[in-house]
Amino acid sequence: MDGIEISTHFLCPISLQPMRDPVTISTGITYDRDSIEQWLFSCKNKACPVTKQALQDAHLTPNHTLRRLIQAWCTLNASHGIERIPTPKSPVEKTQIAKLIKEARKLPEMRLKCLATLRSIMLGGERNRSCLETSGAVEFLVSIVNSCDCSLLEVESEEGPGFITASDEALNILYHIKVSGSSLKSIISKDLAFVESLSRVLENGIHKSREYAAVILKDIFQVADPIQLINVSSEFISQLVRALSDDMSQQAKKTTLKLLAELCPWGRNKIKAVEGCAVFVLIELLLGTSEGRTSELALFVLCHLCGCAEGRAELLKHGAGLAIVSKKIFTVSHAASVTAVRIISSISKFSATCRVLQEMLQVGVVKELIMVVQLDCNNKSKEKASEILRLHSRVWRNPSCLPSHLLSSYPS
Numbered sequence: 001m002d003g004i005e006i007s008t009h010f011l012c013p014i015s016l017q018p019m020r021d022p023v024t025i026s027t028g029i030t031y032d033r034d035s036i037e038q039w040l041f042s043c044k045n046k047a048c049p050v051t052k053q054a055l056q057d058a059h060l061t062p063n064h065t066l067r068r069l070i071q072a073w074c075t076l077n078a079s080h081g082i083e084r085i086p087t088p089k090s091p092v093e094k095t096q097i098a099k100l101i102k103e104a105r106k107l108p109e110m111r112l113k114c115l116a117t118l119r120s121i122m123l124g125g126e127r128n129r130s131c132l133e134t135s136g137a138v139e140f141l142v143s144i145v146n147s148c149d150c151s152l153l154e155v156e157s158e159e160g161p162g163f164i165t166a167s168d169e170a171l172n173i174l175y176h177i178k179v180s181g182s183s184l185k186s187i188i189s190k191d192l193a194f195v196e197s198l199s200r201v202l203e204n205g206i207h208k209s210r211e212y213a214a215v216i217l218k219d220i221f222q223v224a225d226p227i228q229l230i231n232v233s234s235e236f237i238s239q240l241v242r243a244l245s246d247d248m249s250q251q252a253k254k255t256t257l258k259l260l261a262e263l264c265p266w267g268r269n270k271i272k273a274v275e276g277c278a279v280f281v282l283i284e285l286l287l288g289t290s291e292g293r294t295s296e297l298a299l300f301v302l303c304h305l306c307g308c309a310e311g312r313a314e315l316l317k318h319g320a321g322l323a324i325v326s327k328k329i330f331t332v333s334h335a336a337s338v339t340a341v342r343i344i345s346s347i348s349k350f351s352a353t354c355r356v357l358q359e360m361l362q363v364g365v366v367k368e369l370i371m372v373v374q375l376d377c378n379n380k381s382k383e384k385a386s387e388i389l390r391l392h393s394r395v396w397r398n399p400s401c402l403p404s405h406l407l408s409s410y411p412s
Helices: 033-042 064-076 094-106 108-122 126-133 137-147 166-177 181-190 193-204 207-223 226-230 234-245 250-263 269-275 278-288 292-305 309-317 321-327 334-350 354-362 365-375 379-391
Strands: 022-024 030-032 152-157 160-165
Touching: 022 033, 022 064, 030 033, 033 126, 094 108, 094 126, 094 137, 108 126, 108 137, 108 152, 108 166, 126 137, 126 166, 137 166, 137 181, 137 193, 152 166, 160 166, 166 207, 181 193, 181 207, 193 207, 193 234, 207 250, 234 250, 234 269, 234 278, 250 269, 250 292, 269 278, 269 292, 269 309, 278 292, 278 309, 278 321, 292 309, 292 334, 309 321, 309 334, 321 334, 321 354, 321 365, 334 354, 334 365, 334 379, 354 365, 365 379
Parallel strands: none
Antiparallel strands: 022 030, 152 160
């Protein structure tokens, strides 16, 4: 630390950073509380990182002797700018959280104070976040999101002090708790109101809340039963599409695209998405972004939608549909190229009218397919591109249509 030698006894064996709150686990090894809690609660590890022994429980015993030594060392080195590590607070217990939530449920005026305390607990480390999930806090926070509580709560953020609604703050805490799949499954098995609330936030919420809502929705649908995926309403899918076309962060866009990718294969969801103008929105998104992962996900969802006649018709209706799909070949990533070729294959097999074939020639689709045959190292993509070119060779394999250098590479 700034050229001052620190005893290895003061370093956490996991992170090799100076310990601020040393605790000892059942194997007798001492770690910094934040590091070992992340190991045990977030990474779901059940063994000692150093000895590899299985842990019967996750009890952490404060190592007061080592903490006092560290504090004494900080005091001795104060002249070098070393600040004394404060004595840590006792970790929160489930009973404290349960009591706090019970009071807030009884007295609505206690809600904001309860949210402020839950936020403070949530910021206290992985163990605290785990305690929140197992002490009834998740259900309480979900109820606030569902109630659309607009009461204002003063909070400290990266931008400084400000105000946020109770509903937005509840969503913020839920996101940072990283609620387990089993808890999410339990919530939606009782009532789908939470899904509807999150979709409203996704469409109309503030930037951060939209991002949090998208992530939680994705997590929900990853653990949902097939019948719940099949029965997603047209309005819900339309809300996802409208959110995509709105001003939202890149991260929120990517998460929303993942959510659509999760839903589209089920039942009539791809038809619902097409009817909700998803094809148009995806093409506009591809036209307006150069971000690789966003392009990959947009193409992946578009490929699903082109699996139905309605989706292909909508793509062809858009003046830039074929052009932007072919433009993404070789310019984004290998995965994007593979998906773009699959989309073109669907069009060429099932929707290839004379007008469409001429458009594919004019906007460079045929040229890109020949390039795939020449350069792509993916055998499936090569085979698919060759198949498309052979299928329509009577129209495209013509000296008046293609320059000689491309014509010579045209598959026979």
